[in-house]
Amino acid sequence: MKLNCDLGESFGAWTMGLDNEVMPHIDQANIACGFHAGDPLVMQNTLALAKKFQVSVGAHPSYPDLVGFGRRSMACSSEEIIALIHYQVAALDGMASAQGLSLDYVKPHGALYNDMMKEPKVFEAILTALTQYPRKLALMLQATADIGKYKDQANKFGLVIYSEAFADRCYDDEGRLLARSQSGAVLNKEAMLAQVKQLSEQGTVTTISGKVLKLSVDSLCVHGDNIAGVQAISEIKALLS
Amino acid sequence: MKLNCDLGESFGAWTMGLDNEVMPHIDQANIACGFHAGDPLVMQNTLALAKKFQVSVGAHPSYPDLVGFGRRSMACSSEEIIALIHYQVAALDGMASAQGLSLDYVKPHGALYNDMMKEPKVFEAILTALTQYPRKLALMLQATADIGKYKDQANKFGLVIYSEAFADRCYDDEGRLLARSQSGAVLNKEAMLAQVKQLSEQGTVTTISGKVLKLSVDSLCVHGDNIAGVQAISEIKALLS
Amino acid sequence: MKLNCDLGESFGAWTMGLDNEVMPHIDQANIACGFHAGDPLVMQNTLALAKKFQVSVGAHPSYPDLVGFGRRSMACSSEEIIALIHYQVAALDGMASAQGLSLDYVKPHGALYNDMMKEPKVFEAILTALTQYPRKLALMLQATADIGKYKDQANKFGLVIYSEAFADRCYDDEGRLLARSQSGAVLNKEAMLAQVKQLSEQGTVTTISGKVLKLSVDSLCVHGDNIAGVQAISEIKALLS
Amino acid sequence: MKLNCDLGESFGAWTMGLDNEVMPHIDQANIACGFHAGDPLVMQNTLALAKKFQVSVGAHPSYPDLVGFGRRSMACSSEEIIALIHYQVAALDGMASAQGLSLDYVKPHGALYNDMMKEPKVFEAILTALTQYPRKLALMLQATADIGKYKDQANKFGLVIYSEAFADRCYDDEGRLLARSQSGAVLNKEAMLAQVKQLSEQGTVTTISGKVLKLSVDSLCVHGDNIAGVQAISEIKALLS
Numbered sequence: 001m002k003l004n005c006d007l008g009e010s011f012g013a014w015t016m017g018l019d020n021e022v023m024p025h026i027d028q029a030n031i032a033c034g035f036h037a038g039d040p041l042v043m044q045n046t047l048a049l050a051k052k053f054q055v056s057v058g059a060h061p062s063y064p065d066l067v068g069f070g071r072r073s074m075a076c077s078s079e080e081i082i083a084l085i086h087y088q089v090a091a092l093d094g095m096a097s098a099q100g101l102s103l104d105y106v107k108p109h110g111a112l113y114n115d116m117m118k119e120p121k122v123f124e125a126i127l128t129a130l131t132q133y134p135r136k137l138a139l140m141l142q143a144t145a146d147i148g149k150y151k152d153q154a155n156k157f158g159l160v161i162y163s164e165a166f167a168d169r170c171y172d173d174e175g176r177l178l179a180r181s182q183s184g185a186v187l188n189k190e191a192m193l194a195q196v197k198q199l200s201e202q203g204t205v206t207t208i209s210g211k212v213l214k215l216s217v218d219s220l221c222v223h224g225d226n227i228a229g230v231q232a233i234s235e236i237k238a239l240l241s
Numbered sequence: 242m243k244l245n246c247d248l249g250e251s252f253g254a255w256t257m258g259l260d261n262e263v264m265p266h267i268d269q270a271n272i273a274c275g276f277h278a279g280d281p282l283v284m285q286n287t288l289a290l291a292k293k294f295q296v297s298v299g300a301h302p303s304y305p306d307l308v309g310f311g312r313r314s315m316a317c318s319s320e321e322i323i324a325l326i327h328y329q330v331a332a333l334d335g336m337a338s339a340q341g342l343s344l345d346y347v348k349p350h351g352a353l354y355n356d357m358m359k360e361p362k363v364f365e366a367i368l369t370a371l372t373q374y375p376r377k378l379a380l381m382l383q384a385t386a387d388i389g390k391y392k393d394q395a396n397k398f399g400l401v402i403y404s405e406a407f408a409d410r411c412y413d414d415e416g417r418l419l420a421r422s423q424s425g426a427v428l429n430k431e432a433m434l435a436q437v438k439q440l441s442e443q444g445t446v447t448t449i450s451g452k453v454l455k456l457s458v459d460s461l462c463v464h465g466d467n468i469a470g471v472q473a474i475s476e477i478k479a480l481l482s
Numbered sequence: 483m484k485l486n487c488d489l490g491e492s493f494g495a496w497t498m499g500l501d502n503e504v505m506p507h508i509d510q511a512n513i514a515c516g517f518h519a520g521d522p523l524v525m526q527n528t529l530a531l532a533k534k535f536q537v538s539v540g541a542h543p544s545y546p547d548l549v550g551f552g553r554r555s556m557a558c559s560s561e562e563i564i565a566l567i568h569y570q571v572a573a574l575d576g577m578a579s580a581q582g583l584s585l586d587y588v589k590p591h592g593a594l595y596n597d598m599m600k601e602p603k604v605f606e607a608i609l610t611a612l613t614q615y616p617r618k619l620a621l622m623l624q625a626t627a628d629i630g631k632y633k634d635q636a637n638k639f640g641l642v643i644y645s646e647a648f649a650d651r652c653y654d655d656e657g658r659l660l661a662r663s664q665s666g667a668v669l670n671k672e673a674m675l676a677q678v679k680q681l682s683e684q685g686t687v688t689t690i691s692g693k694v695l696k697l698s699v700d701s702l703c704v705h706g707d708n709i710a711g712v713q714a715i716s717e718i719k720a721l722l723s
Numbered sequence: 724m725k726l727n728c729d730l731g732e733s734f735g736a737w738t739m740g741l742d743n744e745v746m747p748h749i750d751q752a753n754i755a756c757g758f759h760a761g762d763p764l765v766m767q768n769t770l771a772l773a774k775k776f777q778v779s780v781g782a783h784p785s786y787p788d789l790v791g792f793g794r795r796s797m798a799c800s801s802e803e804i805i806a807l808i809h810y811q812v813a814a815l816d817g818m819a820s821a822q823g824l825s826l827d828y829v830k831p832h833g834a835l836y837n838d839m840m841k842e843p844k845v846f847e848a849i850l851t852a853l854t855q856y857p858r859k860l861a862l863m864l865q866a867t868a869d870i871g872k873y874k875d876q877a878n879k880f881g882l883v884i885y886s887e888a889f890a891d892r893c894y895d896d897e898g899r900l901l902a903r904s905q906s907g908a909v910l911n912k913e914a915m916l917a918q919v920k921q922l923s924e925q926g927t928v929t930t931i932s933g934k935v936l937k938l939s940v941d942s943l944c945v946h947g948d949n950i951a952g953v954q955a956i957s958e959i960k961a962l963l964s
Contacts, residue, residue: 013760013792014737037736039790040324064549065556066789067762069736074547075555075593083281086339087332094331095324097375111557134338254519254551255496278495280549305790306797307548308521310495315788316796316834352798522806565763565818572817573810579857580809616820 001200001240002219003233004028004140004164006060006109008046009037022224023049025233028056030107030140033088036062036070043092047099057096058140061088062109070110078125081112085129093135105162106130107140117142123150127157138162143217145175165199165217167236168192171207175215178208189232196220196236242441242481243460244474245269245381245405247301247350249287250278263465264290266474269297271348271381274329277303277311284333288340298337299381302329303350311351319366322353326370334376346403347371348381358383364391368398379403384458386416406440406458408477409433412448416456419449430473437461437477483682483722484701485715486510486622486646488542488591490528491519504706505531507715510538512589512622515570518544518552525574529581539578540622543570544591552592560607563594567611575617587644588612589622599624605632609639620644625699627657647681647699649718650674653689657697660690671714678702678718724923724963725942726956727751727863727887729783729832731769732760745947746772748956751779753830753863756811759785759793766815770822780819781863784811785832793833801848804835808852816858828885829853830863840865846873850880861885866940868898888922888940890959891915894930898938901931912955919943919959 007023008031009016016037023029029050032038038046038060050057062070064084076084085106093103108116108126115122130137141150143163154161168187169177178185187195198204199220204212220240222233248264249272250257257278264270270291273279279287291298303311305325317325326347334344349357349367356363371378382391384404395402409428410418419426428436439445440461445453463477464470489505490513491498498519505511511532514520520528520542532539544552546566558566567588575585590598590608597604612619623632625645636643650669651659660667669677680686681702686694704718705711730746731754732739739760746752752773755761761769761783773780785793787807799807808829816826831839831849838845853860864873866886877884891910892900901908910918921927922943927935945959946952 011734011737012790013794014734014739016737034328040328041321043328044324065546067546067735068556068558068562071736073557074550076550080282080550083285083336086336087275087281087284090335090339091328091332094334094375095327098327098331098373132339134335252493252496253549254553255493255498257496305788308494308787309797309799309803312495314798315791317791516810522810523803525810526806562764565767568818568821569757569763569766569814572821573814575817576813576857577806577809580813580855614821616817 001217002027003222003237003240004030004058004107004219005222005224005233006030006032007224008032008042008060010042011037011039011066016225018224018226018230019046019049021230022233023053023055025230025237026055026222028058028105028219030058030060030109031092032060032062032109033092035064035084035088036066036068036109040095043095047096047101051099051101056104057092057101058105058107059089059092059103059137060107060109061085061112063112070112073111073115078121078128081122081125082129082132085126086133089133089137103135103137105138105140107164113141117144123153127154127159130159131157140164140219143175143215145213145215147216162218163216164219164221165205165215166221167196168223168232171205171213173207173209173211173213175213184208189235192232193235193239196239200240242458243268244463244478244481245271245299245348245460246463246465246474247271247273248465249273249283249301251283252278252280252307257466259465259467259471260287260290262471263474264294264296266471266478267296267463269299269346269460271299271301271350272333273301273303273350274333276305276325276329277307277350281336284336288337288342292340292342297345298333298342299346299348300330300333300344301348301350302326302353304353311353314352314356319362319369322363322366323370323373326367327374330374330378344376344378346379346381348405354382358385364394368395368400371400372398381405381460384416384456386454386456388457403459404457405460405462406446406456407462408437409464409473412446412454414448414450414452414454416454425449430476433473434476434480437480441481483699484509485704485719485722486512486540486589486701487704487706487715488512488514489706490514490524490542492524493519493521493548498707500706500708500712501528501531503712504715505535505537507712507719508537508704510540510587510701512540512542512591513574514542514544514591515574517546517566517570518548518550518591522577525577529578529583533581533583538586539574539583540587540589541571541574541585541619542589542591543567543594545594552594555593555597560603560610563604563607564611564614567608568615571615571619585617585619587620587622589646595623599626605635609636609641612641613639622646622701625657625697627695627697629698644700645698646701646703647687647697648703649678650705650714653687653695655689655691655693655695657695666690671717674714675717675721678721682722724940725750726945726960726963727753727781727830727942728945728947728956729753729755730947731755731765731783733765734760734762734789739948741947741949741953742769742772744953745956746776746778748953748960749778749945751781751828751942753781753783753832754815755783755785755832756815758787758807758811759789759791759832763818766818770819770824774822774824779827780815780824781828781830782812782815782826782860783830783832784808784835786835793835796834796838801844801851804845804848805852805855808849809856812856812860826858826860828861828863830887836864840867846876850877850882853882854880863887863942866898866938868936868938870939885941886939887942887944888928888938889944890919891946891955894928894936896930896932896934896936898936907931912958915955916958916962919962923963
């Protein structure tokens with residue numbers, strides 16, 4: 001099971017995330033592409049950092065909403081979604097090539113990620129975008145109980161799926177994340193490490209109702225926003241290896 | 242001598258330029274990349290139009306200044322210029338590949354173009370950006386009396402230069418364009434066609450002072466903002482063939 | 483019955499709308515405030531034009547979505563809606579005062595307008611924003627069959643409502659506009675003038691099903707995007723006076 | 724001598740500055756207006772914080788350059804500068820009024836501030852903007868040896884000047900700040916406190932060459948980007964009172 005993290009989320013004079021501290025511990029860097037975070041210089045520096053630590057790079061495209069950090073759902077047409085994914089993925093892909101790196105996958109960000117999981121039209125637009133893209137890129141999405149239906153559809157498009165679980169979030173019986181507003185939604189460190197251990201050794205999570213749910217997981221999403229997060233990442237890594 | 246034109250300068254709900262009317266007449270389309278004009282959908286549609294008429298495509302990157310249409314000089318560092326060129330060129334390059342097209346060259350836009358011609362540091366930043374770029378792209382710049390020095394420097398970077406002249410603008414004795422504020426700076430149609438004829442047959446222009454100046458020109462920049470411009474383009478094309 | 487029109491929708495180098503031709507015919511100008519259209523210079527010029535023709539000015543605030551022209555619904559919180567309305571209204575209000583004009587009303591734009599009519603939470607956020615605003619401004623919204631409920635709520639907030647009808651759009655039996663995708667949604671000129679006449683003389687519209695529906699209308703929204711639109715406006719004006 | 728600080732420089736999901744810690748110590752808050760930092764919600768919250776601590780509020784308008792944080796000079800026309808100042812000042816002014824606050828002054832930000840001090844055309848555009856503005860606002864600018872010429876011109880426009888010095892920067896013999904690139908440009912805390920003491924008691928600074936220069940100073944600009952900065956502010960305040 002790999003570790004992935006959203007990185008390159010600084011913008012201009014604003015810094016976000018402890019990228020230098022996180023990069024040594026992870027396997028896959030989801031790099032912002034300028035629509036919710038990440039200007040060209042930030043992208044360049046984040047790619048250089050990924051190269052230094054031999055971390056695989058993925059594009060992290062978003063709805064065009066800088067002030068909302070891509071977290072607000074926007075009613076975009078399929079045509080718009082395809083074009084904005086092509087633009088952002090291509091920008092990062094070319095910048096990666098300029099440093100001798102090869103983009104490996106795409107993980108939609110924020111509201112676009114949530115809409116992809118909920119709205120079949122959005123998921124299909126994203127699959128279409130990746131199918132039309134000149135290079136073969138995997139799509140990272142959420143490991144849910146019904147991930148089979150996402151994988152089946154991706155197969156029809158000839159695309160590979162990377163499924164990810166969230167280390168520090170509690171699951172419901174459908175394998176969806178409990179809304180942050182609900183009590184128990186975010187695990188403390190002890191519970192998080194227990195969940196990672198269970199996922200890694202048994203391929204299951206224990207849901208909020210106590211049910212043991214099988215989840216097929218390729219990668220674990222971790223967060224490096226602060227020092228405690230970085231510390232947790234290093235403990236997760238130690239546990240997994 | 243080829244014809245090039247700035248296209249894909251619409252943005253969102255705003256339309257600029259008669260791209261459908263211009264594209265059939267030209268050889269090279271300089272396509273905006275989102276920083277002064279051109280959103281992802283506009284870029285996609287412009288590329289499709291270029292493909293339909295088998296027009297060669299070039300990237301037309303700009304300073305990040307949408308409201309100023311890239312026409313205002315901005316004090317960007319070399320590092321910033323390199324990154325913003327990589328980002329914009331890569332975005333268009335990948336979108337072109339997605340349609341089976343191959344990007345051929347880069348022509349900086351507006352104030353970035355003017356700064357490239359005037360400021361050696363800006364020119365060098367642009368050359369550096371193109372040298373680092375994973376694919377070989379030519380650089381389009383202005384045909385001036387001293388174009389040799391630009392070509393020499395480009396050669397050191399291993400880059401090819403496309404030199405362009407302006408059909409409808411009067412030249413001074415140094416082979417620079419007369420500022421639009423000066424009388425006689427913009428030629429009427431008759432004078433423009435005469436200048437094109439002279440350039441094409443003798444490789445010279447007659448400057449504002451009456452001097453005959455040799456200009457080495459690969460391509461002629463034309464404008465398709467309105468119906469009169471499109472009409473002028475078709476007359477230039479007829480004259481050249 | 484007054485005439486209102488969305489104006490000041492140019493941005494930077496892009497022109498939209500025949501503002502110079504429309505302004506002499508209308509009573510109320512809904513002026514874009516920079517979030518979907520209208521940069522500071524455009525706003526200044528549009529205010530000067532309104533002043534010249536003694537047209538009443540209203541703010542036309544939008545979700546922050548320049549590339550989508552404010553037409554895509556965005557999941558903004560009430561707090562965000564209040565702040566973005568204050569910002570846009572205040573910017574136009576101060577610029578109007580600088581020219582000796584007094585802002586009269588607010589008409590939300592595009593998706594924000596539609597969400598206001600459909601989502602009670604959005605409507606309440608807008609009412610809250612206007613109540614907190616230091617000057618008394620009216621709120622323009624759509625004249626529907628159930629406009630009473632909007633007016634009642636506005637009254638509780640101490641706010642005045644201006645109701646508007648659409649000259650060229652066909653209504654359904656609830657007094658909502660037929661979706662543009664449906665056949666018969668947009669009236670031709672003859673039908674439009676008949677609808678305006680009926681609204682003006684009898685205070686009713688004939689819906690798509692043939693039902694005669696009472697609509698209380700303070701203002702008629704007209705469009706000046708092209709020459710035919712301007713011609714229609716002048717005919718509506720002649721008909722009304 | 725008052726203390727002023729640039730605040731409200733967060734944007735969307737990005738936080739900058741320790742505003743909560745700084746506000747209790749200062750007299751004047753220069754609040755970003757959305758063009759280089761500060762979205763509507765951030766502006767609203769910063770105004771509320773200023774109100775809580777009864778801090779005077781000033782607008783901190785900028786060139787339109789979010790990714791460059793307003794630090795890059797942009798070749799804007801006088802007309803553009805006037806419009807962008809009106810827009811930003813009016814937006815903050817109206818939002819301040821909505822909270823019962825009254826905007827007191829304007830301090831241009833970053834490159835616009837530097838250009839104002841260096842370029843007479845930019846200074847005149849700013850004076851024109853403030854003269855046309857419906858309410859009387861002071862203009863904050865840098866206390867230099869030749870501040871008399873700025874004050875004389877402001878007087879002609881009927882405007883009040885607030886002059887500011889920089890606590891932690893070394894001055895040259897013309898009363899300009901030493902460029903940050905030069906050695907000795909930024910004072911350590913001891914030297915800074917000595918400079919503040921000298922300014923406060925004798926109205927002079929000792930320049931890099933050792934010359935004692937008279938500076939007429941209304942306010943001292945301090946920085947609250949980090950904990951050390953906040954600590955320095957509280958020591959400056961103790962020293963001054």
